[in-house]
Amino acid sequence: MSCTSPRSTAASCIGSRPSEPVAEPLSRRIPLDTGLTLHVLEWGAGDASLDHTVVLVHGFLDLAWSWAPVVDAGLAGRFHVVAPDMRGHGDSDRVGAGGYYHFLDYVADLHALLPAVRRARLSLVGHSMGGSIASYYTGAFPDAVDRLALLEGVGPPESADSAPERVRQWLAGVARVRARAHPGYATIDEAARRLRAHDPLLDEPLARFLAAKGTARGDDGRYRFKHDPLHVTRGPYPFRVATAAEFWRQIACPVLLVEGAESAFRLAPDDLERRYACFANRRRVELAGAGHMMMRHRPAELARALADFLGDARR
Structure with a gap:
């Protein structure tokens, strides 16, 4: 099957595949009380024994399908995985005439989406802008999240x-x-x-x-x-570290901080350390050979790091 076919899967298009076939995700649209409908991909939708929901939040100009190689490589069958297209991305609704995409609108969408998809336990994984979305939500509702993984997701450099x-x-x-x-x-x-x-x-x-x-x-x-x-x-x-830090310091759950060793988007070391210090219970992982878009570059290694981190989550 061609990788340009609408029916192609991530596992059929990358060299590093799971050893066993992975079920296609369920693709569905979920209306939100924010007024928009989000498209989501869902792995494990029909398996009620998977009671740990992991929501994967993509970054700027990305879409849910970017997570498929990571899910195929080690999350499918272990977790109930949900990857939304955030508003104005992929197959989710756009805001329409006269609208715009303010950052906290994404947080509101995530807040509205979670009751429709979460099971007994909930963890969030956010990449880049998606990391900011996930960390703001977790800081606002620290008791709602078991684990939080941020993939180069502690914000951009501050604007002058x-x-x-x-x-x-x-x-x-x-x-x-x-x-x-x-x-x-x-x-x-x-x-x-x-x-x-x-x-x-x-x-x-x-x-x-x-x-x-x-x-x-x-x-x-x-x-x-x-x-x-x-x-x-x-x-x-503009992004302000002082504002973000107020959310980060409220986060009670364990936090995994992941960086790509080849990333061109890494913050200055002293700036990065100041931001990381806001997370009371943190682990740090660097993925060799991965750039900023690490889920595309090293999906198997990222899946292993996430599965190890998420696997012992308990309420």
């Missing part, structure tokens, strides 16, 4: 922009996006090459798989990534 300058940039960016449509790609392979240009550690078969899952063909016959173009604009509210 003033608040007025940031608002000017935001308004200008939104105006540009609304005035100009993306030209798209002639083929899925062309879209896959674009993914690899931004992520040199991404191998070709997985790039084709993600391009097939992550694009839609328009009326003009060209392929465009499914995320809302508004996501490429800089939001009006």
